[in-house]
Structures are given as structure tokens and as C-alpha cells.
Amino acid sequence: MKYSFLLITLLSVSFSFSQTFDEDLNTLVEAEAKSASSRIYNHRVNLNTGNYDVTYHKLEFTMNPSVASISGVVTTHFVAKENMNEVTFDLADNMLVSQVLQNGNALTYVQNTDDELVITLQTTVNTGQTGIVEITYSGNPISSGFGSFAQTTHNNDPIIWTLSEPYGAKGWWPCKQDLNDKIENIDVHITTPQFNSEGEEYVAVSNGVEQSQTVNGTNKTTHYKHEFPIPAYLIAIAATNYEVYSHTVPNNGNPFDIVNYVYPEDFASVQESTAVTVDIMELFSTKFEEYPYASEKYGHAQFGWGGGMEHTTVSFMGSFGRSLIAHELAHQWFGDKITCGSWKDIWLNEGFATYLSGLVIEDFDGEESFKSWKQGRVNSITSQLGGAVYLADSDTTSVSRIFSSRLSYNKGGMVLHMLRKKVGDVNFYQGMQDYLSDTDLAFGYAKTPDYIAKMEAATGQNLSEFFSDWIYNEGFPSYTISSSWVNTNQLQFQVNQTQSHSSVSYFEAPIPIRIVGTNGEILDVVLDNTFQGETFVETVNFTVSEVLFDPDVDLISRNNSITLSTNTFSIANSLIMYPNPTTSYLKFEKPEALTINTIQIFDVLGKLVLETDYQESISTEDLSSGIHFVKFSTNQGVFHKRLLKD
DSSP states (O other), X not given: OBOOOOTTTTSOTTSOHHHHHHXXXXXXXXXXXXXXXXXXXXXXXXXXXXXXXXXXXXXXXXXXXTSSOEEEEEEEEEEESSOEEXXXXXXXXXXXXXXXXXXXXXXXXXXXXXXXXXXXXXXXXXXXXXXXXXXXXXXXXXXXXXXXXXXXXXXXXXXXXXXXXXXXXXXXXXXXOXXXXXXXXXXXXXXXXXXXXXXXXXXXXXXXXXXXXXEETTEEEEEEEEOSOXXXXXXXXXXXXXXXXXXXXXXXXXXXXXXXXXXXXXXXXHHHHHTHHHHHHHHHHHHTOSOTTTTTOEEEEEOSSSSEEOOTTSEEESOOOHHHXXXXXXXXXXXTTBEESXXXXXXXXXXXXXXXXXHHHHHHHOHHHXXXXXXXXXXXXXXXXXXXXXXXXXXXXOHHHHTOIIIIIIIHHHHHHHHHHHHOHHHHHHHHHHHHHOTTTTTSEEOHHHHHHHHHHHHOOOOHHHHIIIIISBOOEEEEEEEEEEETTEXXXXXXXXXXXXXXXXXXXXXXXXXXXXXXXXXEEEXXXXXXXXXXXXXXXXXXXXXXXXXXXXXXOOSOEEEEOSSHHHHHHHSEEESSSBSSEEEEEOOTTOXXXXXXXXXXXXXXXXXXXXXXXXXXXXXXXXXXEEEEEETTEEEEEEEEEO
16 A cells, blocks of 8 residues: 655655655655554454455445435355355444345345455355345445545545555445455446546546446446456545546557546646656666556556555556656556465565656666655665564554555665665566566466575575565664775775674675775676675776775665775884795794784695794795795784795
């Protein structure tokens, strides 16, 4: 769910897209999650709806945008997973059912205080057989407190719109709303008055392709058909005096329309803003796969929420900034085609859409803007010490925790970026494409282990440690890295790390380092760090002016330091060893500030052949002829010199 994006689109254009995204996300996610929190304290997975699969809904809704009520007839086709004498639907107990039919015969039913509609079937529906029930109901969904059905105004014009994620579908229609079933296809019939009080025509919006508009007296019925699997929370309706216009996506010679339903008072500005959707659509189609619903449509419908919501084939939009457009469009792949299989796995929806909005910045605006965007994510993530991307069971009772901007959105998105850097672009995008095309997942549900398995198969790597650290456990690392010269062209790095949370003993991660020369030379290296105190040696063929930690912000971390010893090489040069070549002895001269503890001499095979405490002169008569290496352990580090024995 898009809980927070463009409240500030009227601010100066001097703000970057990254800044806009940050402010939108932090402000609106929190506000919207708070407004929804009252409706889910007692939420639970309804085990009583688990014994059947919904195959089809015919949804016939009647409403007036100026009145906070709805009436409807919902015809449901379902396949029994076991022998069934009754069938249970989720429905708020203030939505009053007046009739239930099966094969034209009235059935008995009970509405209980657990928001269940329990229907006694006319005859047993055996395992594998199809049952059909027709439910007639009505009520004021607003009074249910689910917040999923709104009757408001824009510019004094009335509008009704819905937003059911995560637990609100049952607030306005009888459904099966848990994440364990997708409806194979739906027909939606929306009946409204034909005109509002000003004589402006009402336009109704829903998922899929508009089939017809039928006028009956003063009323009009609009029929939409959607022929892809869809969960209950992504079914949506809206109606007001919309203006309608389209953009066309070329789609490699198979064009389809982006249909926009906007308020008349905002038509000119919104029409200009939505044009970029075509370019974003082409970017995502190139990187991942063709838009999943190209045979139907994509669209935007303006509504009264602060952010947006990715209803399948038609995102409901509170504003039309580029980041929000990108985020909602991204969900059509990640969230709609493949939907998180539990609210604990919500990062598979929100983290993915967040990262794809970042990819738009990378592609459209360049690396510096993308770097700024990444820095914004990291600042948010590290503003608190703990918190896992993956939710605990208890977290799912809080809408604000499910849709945490810091964890589900920002950390989920940056973990994807870190995975991309870890496995490389080719493997990363191949894994993402394999995930989308997997027949067991496509147009169904996925959980985090499903995604891990696809990425491991694509990369040939064991990623269990990575996901354990960054998704299932909490916190982030802080690094202290020291660098020093070991000889004229080799720079040694030693890595030490602390963790912000005890759930992770050590974050194994590739650490990007940039070595900058006095004449502008740049050498980028990656330290594949796996344990505390690990050392790395890099060859550097220029004079170094500075060493930078993670210069492009590819790593979730905070409070890092990296030092370049400026005196170790000069100290090494001031430590004199002679004669070299030698025959029978070696003498040493050193600065007074340097204390030499031990001297070790190794042959070319690395075998220790001489070890002694510091002396101004030592005998080399017992050394064999050839090249040797002398190691000095001192109070200012370890130094190495090369020795030739004649």
C-alpha cells in the first residue's frame, strides 16, 4: 500500500525527486497508517474461510457518491477443498444481509460479531465441486470503522472511493480477504445516478476493462471485467465527475492505454504529470518483463487519500508526482502480479516498489541523484538501532508497523540494492525475471523463502547469511577501517565492525572503498568482509591523497570511519637495513621514536628461518643464498623489507 508520497508537490521545483520522496514517505505513511490503526486490533486469519477457493465474483454495487452507503449483490463461485455443508465469508457485522440464494433457493445464514457471514448450503458441496451463492446486502461501510470506504468531496463535488489494504475489504462487501486465495476473474457492475446535482456526468472506475455503460432512467450502470487472478484487497471502486483521458504505451507493437480518471479542476496539471508514466512503463518492461496486464489497461484514478494505492490495473492516486507514479506502477509487477503471501512478507510488495522508484531516478536523473536517493533511505533506516524488515506475528496487528516507512519501504528497498551489488546486475535482473515468470508464483502469492530460492538459483550463491542478517534480523553495522602502506605500492586495510543490534553477530558484506590520488586518480575496490579484524591488501600505483568509505552509498551503515596512515611509509623508509645484498651480517638504523620488538626473516617459500629480538646488528651467515623477506614488528605497526643474501 502506498502510504505516503506527494503531499508536497507544490513545493519549489528546486527540491530533488529524492527529497520529495523522503518527505512524502515520512509524512504520509505515518499519517495514513495511524488513521487505519483502529480497525485491526482484533484481526486474525479466518480459518473458517480456508476450506474453499474462490474462482469468480460477480459484484453488483449500487451507490450514490453523495451518500455514505452501498447496496449490492455479490455472486460467488467457489470450489470446495473438503465436503462443505456451510460456507463462511468475511463481512463487517454492520453490513446487513437481506438474502442469500443458491440455485434460486433462499438459504439460511447468520452474521456474527466476528465479522463473519456463515451460510448453510442447500446441499453438501463435495470436494472439488463448485458451489454458487448470491448474497444481497446493504449498509453504511463508514460506520464499520474499517476506513476502507470513503464518501467525501473534492471542489464541493461528491466522490465515493475504496481502499481495502490490508484488512478492509470485509468492511464494504462479503469476501474472503485473507492472503490465501486469489479470485480467478471478476465482473464489476457499478450503478450510480447518471448525473450529479450540477448536471455533470458521474464516471465509475474499477479494475480491468470497461465493457459497457447502460442508462436506466436516471441511473447508469458501468460494467468492468478483469480476467486475471486478484486478491480481495486489490478490488476497488470509485465514482465522481471524472474527466477521462489516455496515454498510449507502444509496447513493442502491441499498444495499450493508460487511462486516467481525474478531477476536472486538476485536469490540466495532472495531464501533464501523468505523461511520464509511459517512459516509466517502458523502463520497467525492459528491466523486468512486459506489463502483466497489457491485454487490459493501466490507469490512474484520483481519490481523497494522501498517497496512492496499487489496485490492479488502476492505481488510486492522491497526487501525481513522478515518485508516486513510479511506486504504484511498480506494484503491478511486485504486489499485484505476485502478492506477498502474508503481511509478515510485506517487503516483497513495498520494498520492491520503493526500489523500483529508485531505479527510475538512477535511469532518468543519473548517478548523483540516485546516490542522494540512497542516502535518504540509509538515513531513515539508521535513525533507529533495531527493527527487522520481516514482521513478527504480533506486528501484523498494527497497520503502522506493517507499512513502516523505515523498515518495509526503505530498508526493504535498500536490501534489494545491496543484493544487486553483491551478485551483480546480470544475476540480479535474471533472478528478478525468474521470480516474476515462475508459474508457481506468477499471479499468485509468494513468501520471502520463495524469493530467496529464485535468487539463489539465478546466482548460484548461498544467500542464507545475507537474508538472515538483513531481512530476518535487526540493525546495521558501523565500521572502523584503518589503512596503511606495507610497501611502495601496496595499501593494507584492516576492517573492524560493531553491530547496532545483538540479533546479528556480524554483518558479512562487500565494502566499497574509493582510493583517490593526488593527481585525481581513482581506484575503486571492494573488500569482501566476512569477519572481525580481516585484512586486505590492494595494489595502488599512485600517490594517495584520501581514502573514502562507500562513496556511492551502496551499503546500509552508519557512524563509519576510515583512516589513512600518513607516516607509516615514511617511517618504513627511515628504518635502514644494510648492507643489502649481504654476506655475513646486517645492521639497522631507526628513528628514536620507533621501538622494534622482533625481527623475523622468511625465505621465498614463507618459511621462518631466523627470529630475534631487536639488535643493532645480526648475523646472516646461516642464511642460504637468495631472496629473503624481513619483518619488523614495532610500536608503530609492522614493516616489511626485502633482503638479498649473496
